Amino acid sequence: MSETMRAVDIKGGMGPISALHITEIPKPKPTGAQALVKIKAFGLNRMDLSQREGQYPVPPGAPKTLGVEFSGVIEAVGESPEKGFKVGDEVFGLAYGGAYAEYIAVSTHLLVHKPKELSWEQCAGIPETWITATQAMYLIANFTPGKSILWHAGASSVSIAGIQLSGADSASAIYATARQDEKCAFAVNTLGATAAFNTKTQDWVAEVMKATNGKGVDIIIDFIGGEYFQQNLDAVARDGVIVNLGFMGGTKVPTGTDISAFIRKRCTFVGSSLRSRDEEYQGRLRDQLVDHALPRFKDGRFTIHLDKVLPWEQIQDAHALLEENKTKGKVICTIS
Incomplete structure (x- = not known):
């Protein structure tokens, strides 16, 4: 050999x-x-x-x-x-x-x-995309049925997984953002999101607040970072959780950022990654994927x-x- x-x-x-x-x-x-x-x-x-x-x-x-x-x-x-x-x-x-x-x-x-x-x-x-979505949604954000959730970069592989997981586990509403109308339509028509907003042409925070009757969204899964930091704080609901997984929009928050939402809304901002986790942690997520998602891949309820x-x-x-x-x-x- x-x-x-x-x-x-x-x-x-x-x-x-x-x-x-x-x-x-x-x-x-x-x-x-x-x-x-x-x-x-x-x-x-x-x-x-x-x-x-x-x-x-x-x-x-x-x-x-x-x-x-x-x-x-x-x-x-x-x-x-x-x-x-x-x-x-x-x-x-x-x-x-x-x-x-x-x-x-x-x-x-x-x-x-x-x-x-x-x-x-x-x-x-x-593996990487579905386990990352599983980790962010369940282990980090503590998702339970009935919560609303927003996935940024709605046509990215992790959000494609997350939107499907959210629908299968009875989220009250599933929102997505993207920077192209085609991707927004994909999130709604193909993946089953409740609504998707083009962050280049729409005020996505205003749209989220309108869709939630001013409440905001319970969980936000964010890959953008600094560019959306203030908007995430504005869009999250009271006692909501923002999970940051990436910095596509940079690592610096804009001048004038208002962090009062951390107290006013009692919200949580938490960063996470998968690759830096130890084997035991990743193994538990593998088991959750096998138990929770694999049967749905087999019968076509979940699509890669x-x-x-x-x-x-x-x-x-x-x-x-x-x-x-x-x-x-x-x-x-x-x-x-």
Whole structure:
């Protein structure tokens, strides 16, 4: 068996899209509870763009190779894999890095058996996005049936998952924002959001307040950061929660920001991430995904929206698609 494999690397360790290329690197070996998975497909995420540019810290011990979600076949296992995982199993899973490659060594605690009803490409688009949405909505925001919820970047993969989860678990109302009318229509007509607002052409806070009869929304899941900080405070309901997962709109709040809502509304602003969490935490989320969402993937109640599937030789084109911010759903690369 070869001691090397092909993987996507970045010339100079960080750089623009043109720095991405496929090269040979050492093939990992599974130890302990790990499995060696021969990758069939991997999903792209916005963090990959930040990591490529040197702006996303990789967790200690994680491979420097990009990629945190994948699907494939177990080729070998370490000394103590989780019960139920063996050589030959078709799986998909979450990783701390290393998925832009022919093989990955990953903990079996973060793997899920691939259902026959789903393709390799669909499965590669589940782990990071659906687990992130699950974490933000349930563990961080403490969602319960009857609460209202707003998902910013409504056509992003995490919000696509979150809007579907919100509908399945009886949110009283589901709102979304986007910067294109087409994406707003997608959130409502395809995903089932109650309403969606174009933040470029509408005063989305005023629209939310009108839709909620002045109450505001109970939970806001935010990927924008500084640019929407004040507006989130204005739109959140009393005792509401704002969960920040990203900084697409920068990390600096505008001059004159009024934080009185923290006391007036008793609201909570909390930041979170998934990749920096330990294996036990991520494993619990994996179990919740298997119990809660997997049956709905199998019978079609939940849909994995794939915007584009490309061979991994076109990794530069795949990153360009994400940077253009025009996608509705996942960009997936396949390895043949």
